[in-house]
Amino acid sequence: MGKMNLTDLHYVVEIDKSGSISKAAKELYVAQPNLSKAIKHLEREFGISIFERSSKGVKATREGQKFLEYAKRIIYEIEEMKRDCSDLGKENLSFKITVPRASYISSAFAEFIGMQSKETAIKAEFQENSSMHAIENVLQNGYSMGIIRYLCENEPYFQSLLDLKGLDAELLAELPYMILTSADGDLAKRELKTREELEDGVEILHGDWKLPTGEYTELSENGESLHPHNKIYIFERGSQFDILREVKNSYMWVSPVPEKLRKNYNLVQKHAGFSGQMIRDVLIYKKGYQKKLYEREFIEHLKETIREMM
Incomplete structure (x- = not known):
């Protein structure tokens, strides 16, 4: 006695759905003899009669209806397992x-x-x-x-x-605040030992936060006095590197910037001798x-x- 296979179950479910072996064969692109063989195989396997045949087609018997319920459930579970297992290889x-x-x-x-x-x-x-x-x-x-x-x-x-x-x-890093500026600008050549060396520069600030404070807070009128007269406020962080590159005397207070990013925009970072501020990223x-x-x-x-x- 041969063992039941999933293909035979698919065949009998489609036959039941179509109500005709010939119609099911067309839907499945399978020769009718193969479908008839699948029915006989399953009927022998389980000792039941799945379909009643007539001139109008086929109709599931009472025991065949019960069998088809199990068959549909098995097919559904197999398909569900395939979907789940296909996702196991994906993170x-x-x-x-x-x-x-x-x-x-x-x-x-x-x-x-x-x-x-x-x-x-x-x-x-x-x-x-x-x-x-x-x-x-x-x-x-x-x-x-x-x-x-x-x-x-x-x-x-x-x-x-x-x-x-x-x-x-968890402490990630303890970092110094540094000056980021164009490698081609005057600020790149200065030692930056005093705040006065920044007075003719243009400081780039985020318009919604005050820098440099360590902890970022909202801008206030009192905070304005910490910065020189020349300022550019930005609200999109992506624009800061373009401005630093093109406006040669512009600068920003930043935590250290990866070297490859500085190279991409022709920038340098410098320690400011007058600022001993250290920040923690946690x-x-x-x-x-x-x-x-x-x-x-x-x-x-x-x-x-x-x-x-x-």
């Missing part, structure tokens, strides 16, 4: 992360996404925001992780705040949160980017 990358405006972070994120195989289903949200908004996003808005930035001198305040909010923290997430594999891989890639910069 799903789905996470939300909120970060400060930092070129090394955005560069590392872009590289990480670019490293994924074409089989990976990607759904990611990458939002640049202030430290307070990052904390809110992790607590209330479904972000699995965040990176916050603050001045080293504000460490006690932020540690207390994170403990109060029930967030864990990874945050809810207490007890278990990072997914791709999240751990992204953080490791980010740390590698930091090591290369330093």
Whole structure:
């Protein structure tokens, strides 16, 4: 006695649907004798009569109806298994992360996404925001992780705040604020030991945040006095490199920028001797949160980017 196969089940289900062996043969592009053979095979296998034949076609018997219910269920389960198993070879990358405006972070994120195989289903949200908004996003808005930035001198305040909010923290990097400017401009040739050496420059500032403060905050009238008269406010971060490249005496306060990005835009970064500010970039997430594999891989890639910069 031969064993039942899935093809025979497909045949009898289509025959039942068509009500005719000849019609089913046309739908399946199969010779009628093959369908008749499948019916006889299954009827012998299970010791039942699946169809009643008449001049009008075929109709399932009572026991045949029960058999067809099982057959349809088996076909459905097999198809479902095929779909599920086809996805087993694919990784799903789905996470939300909120970060400060930092070129090394955005560069590392872009590289990480670019490293994924074409089989990976990607759904990611990458939002640049202030430290307070990052904390809110992790607590209330479904972000699995965040990176916050603050001045080293504000460490006690932020540690207390994170403990109060029930967030864990991992130090990613302790970095100096630096001046980023065109390699062809006058500022690139100066030692920048005093603030006065920047007075004839044009400072580029993000219009919604005040820099350099370590922790990004909203602009205020008091904050304006910290900056020279020549300012360009931008609201799209992508435009900052074009301005730095084309406006030779322009500059920005930034955390260290990856070398390949500086080369692409013909920029240099310089230490400012009058500024001893150090910032900390800290990874945050809810207490007890278990990072997914791709999240751990992204953080490791980010740390590698930091090591290369330093």
